[in-house]
Amino acid sequence: MRAIAVLVVVTALLAVAEVVLVAGPHYPRGVFAVFGLLGCVTIVVVSKLLGKIWLQRPAPSDE
Amino acid sequence: MSDWLHPAWPYLAGAVVSLLAPGPVARPFLLLAPAAAVAIAWNLPDGARATATVMGQQLTWLAVDALGRVFAIIFSVIGGLGALYGVPFPSRRLHTAAFVACAAALGIALAGDWLTLYVAWEALAVASFVLVLDGGTGRAAKAALRYLLVHVSGGALLLAGIAWHLAAGRSSSIQRLELGGPGILILLAFAVNAAIPPLNAWLTDAYPESSPAGTVFLSAFATKAAVYALARVFPGHELLVWAGVAMALYGVVFAVLENDIRRLLGYHIVSQVGYMVTGVGLGTPLAVSGAAAHAFSHILYKGLLLMGAGAVVHATGRRKLTELGGLWRAMPWTLALYMIGAFSISGAPLLNGFVSKSLVVAAAELEHREVVAWLLYLASVGTFLHTGLKLPFFTFFGEEQRITPRPVPGATLAAMAVTAALCFAIGVAPAAMYRLLPHPVSYEPYTTEHVLGMLQLLAGTAIGFALLVRHLGGEATVTLDTDALYRPPGRWLARSAAPAVARVADVLESAVGRAVALPVSDIPRALQLRLGSAVLVVLVMLGAVLAFLSIIG
Known part of the structure; x- marks a missing residue:
């Protein structure tokens, strides 16, 4: 939990820095942090799902 | 006599010395040959050309731009x-094959005509086959044979495409082609080497089976030579934009499921080459330069990552996440240097991957290809998740496995340190790399907005990893890739062709054995049959090419 708290604080500081330092950004502020989190969860969930229902097989004995 | 030297020559000389000279004599050449090649390549001017006439054909063996x-x-x-990384591994086979592969890759990059390109292309396939064999295990031998069969097939497509192209009276110099007629065959051949899905499975099948040093060489040449060829012949084809995006995401999806550390990194080769293929497909000057810059960066940071993974394999004898853990105390330098590569491939500021990846994505954004750009950002998330978080966490931290690793040789760490220094140097001073690119680049990656955006992307990914870490450990499974489509019919074909294979093996034993005065009968029958099947496939492929050419007139 402590690691997650530290990462959230770091991310929040980066978002604040963006608000303070970047005038007229091309993308909504903080969008990359949200995209990173949601993208990570999506990749893991979709990949695991594909693995379970289709792609993964037990390793053969010589593995 | 040409006015120009080819950078392949020192490598070919080094290969001969590695093969024939005793170890202490050959060892200096392991560094002298590359130094000479770098000096020659660096000083080649635009427009330098050299030709030779071979069997009535004028070949342009050097054409520089x-x-x-x-x-x-x-x-x-x-x-x-x-x-340098391989110095502690005294394998003649490794160093000879590696230097031949270097020479062949250089031959491709500087070929001025189709036939020279083809010869270098096939030489790279054969040298890479030997590099896979250098793994020295039964699994490596089988993977090497599969590698050879796939690349012989790709080579046959290339030969057929080139012959069709030349038979139509077109120029023998390598120029942009359209996607029709011979262009289709040539594109397919390039796609095999670039590992564009569904033609990708050979990469993650073969690379992890080689030796630690062999994998470093393998990762550098085949796919990047294909990116070069695509950039030369097929820039600006929309098909490649989406093929590249699919590659970028395909690699990260499969990496989630992977347990073998070098196979996991192999999937990220597919993913990173996807960025380059996308850049080639976009076709703008910035995008093509971005693709070249990303190939340049990728060869360094992926080499560094595979050096790190190879050091772990060498030190522990283990290669799976489920068998590794807690190595950070015993291998702190390996961890630190690996992480430089991991941050680089993830696009962290101050490292070369940040610069080159930004070039490709910026090229997409400038063309208003927002969907493409965001899908590449998504691939970036997956890249950091696996190479920057999952692999190092479960290898160097994670559950303690009570492993006592062997020391990592000094030369191995030195090679990693120099590679890491290059990643950093290009990251902080990208103008040095910009000057080498095919088109002038004025893109500035170090804007406050871009740096903060990429740091946010990495931080958000790290939060996701921390939340899901319990579900991300290795699993003792294998993952079906596209080779599952052709392995069963391949096995059926092999069984059906068994009598013919046995006959070819018999011919090898009697005729070839006598001709080259080798005791072929001493070779185990199983290996004879494997060689026989390889020879048969090559003959069938060449026969198919000849039949195809006779049909098209």
């Missing part, structure tokens, strides 16, 4: 770094 030179320079550099 900025695109070819930037690939020639990085192929020369990684040859030296790989050789």
